[in-house]
Amino acid sequence: MVTRASQNIQVGISKTLSPARRAQNALAMVLVALGTLLVLVPLFLILKDLFVKGFSSLNLQFFTQSQSEITFLGSAGGFLNAIVGSVMMLAVALVIGVIIGIGTAIFLTEYREHRLVPSVRLMGDVLTGMPAIVVGLVIYGLVVRGLGFGYSGIAGGLSLGLIMIPVIVRATEEVLKLVPQTLREAGLALGLPRWKVIMNIVLPTARSGIITGVILAVARVSGEAAPLIFTAFGNSFLTWDPTQKMSGLPLAVYRSAFEPSEAAVARAWSGALVLVLAILVASLVARFAARKR
């Protein structure tokens, strides 16, 4: 008996299992592997299509010309108008998202004894689940019509900013919670008012985590087309003026994909590819920033 037990240890456990259990194990492995494959295959199919169709029509013109320069005589135009629009609207969104998002997160974590904290947190959760198209409609009602801004880059940026807020709040809250309470107490014990402790001790300590959260929020909204439809509207001409109608990359892709022109559809593929690559780069930057901590 003793020798058999020691043999079992030597040859490893798998050989001691009954055939039935070994079969179960194998079956489970196959199922798990299949599940993984089921998730990965569509992703690679999408990426393959995107790269093949996107790259073939990607050229310098894509970045230097606007959609308005498409002619039937050969020039396919480009997406410069959409790229500029995306950058401008993301800048507006960033201002809104960072100020309100980080401010809210500070309120929720640093002033958690305040009686409004539970309701603010609830509103944040509601905003997280809000469909992007609804956010677009809200901005349409409030800003485009209500304040009379009309369709504009500003309205588009505001809708993207509104979507960013809960993402930034969530991320910032998590890192603020990681800042040790004793650092806050050390600051207060020096006779510093609470807001100075937050600005000069808590926020710098959480900085890299907050930056990561902000970049991921930008990546998250830069692919949104729906909220731009009712707000920025789209514009095939290049403009730097955010009070004008503007296009964004996702919106230009969406519109071009339905154009009755092969050149425009090809541009849509390239636009989608550039958008995916930009988001990929942003995510990598965010990971790098997080690791540096």
Add this chain to the structure above:
Amino acid sequence: MNTDRPIRLQTENVGVFYGSKDAVRNVNVSFRSNTVNALIGPSGCGKTTFLRAINRMHELTPNTRVTGKIMLDGQDVYGSDVDPVDVRRRIGMVFQKPNPFPTMSIYDNVVAGLRLAGEKSKVKLDETVERSLRGAALWDEVKDRLKAVGSSLSGGQQQRLCIARALAVEPEILLMDEPTSALDPQSTQRIEDLMESLKQQTTIIIVTHNMQQASRVSDTTSFFLIGDLVEHGATEAVFQTPKDERTEAYITGRFG
């Protein structure tokens, strides 16, 4: 007990409540200027709770309430016209675990209190850094690397850095919450030695679990038990001829 020195801090019927539970009851005690005062007692006896009431540190914890009066130079620190920020500026604190600000250099850590309160003069800041680090017996070890981050120091050095940071704002009272419990014996000794010189410039109230430490460094000792101040007096008297049998039981090691 140096009865010739003026009373710096005096408490009247101080109680601290967490919700409806009273953690400290009816503490009446006074601490004289330029002395070291030890608060001892078993875990959970309320000594740290009492210490944190002195500089209004409890105000960050919801549902915590302090009753009674804590008179600093004759003025109640809980008075309705008193700003807690001002109280904490006059009553400094050193914590159990060294907690230098991780994003700041040694220099910036020391001057954090002054600089964030608006002091801009480079000369004044330089002076303060040297004076405070010398006061905390750390100057010679770090004078060549003031720009290094505070967390690059050893645990004992970090704690002395925290003492220097507290000294920089020239507090009238320095609260120390088990400042050596996270340190090795050698670092502990350095900080104990330091207290003797620190009391020249400030009044120290120290919470400690270590009764030898209390008897070595303090002028007065207060013994707490389950929220009550059982005995307070000159350290020698408390340790050699305790009046209360519970004190005697504790210091002779029969419980706690």
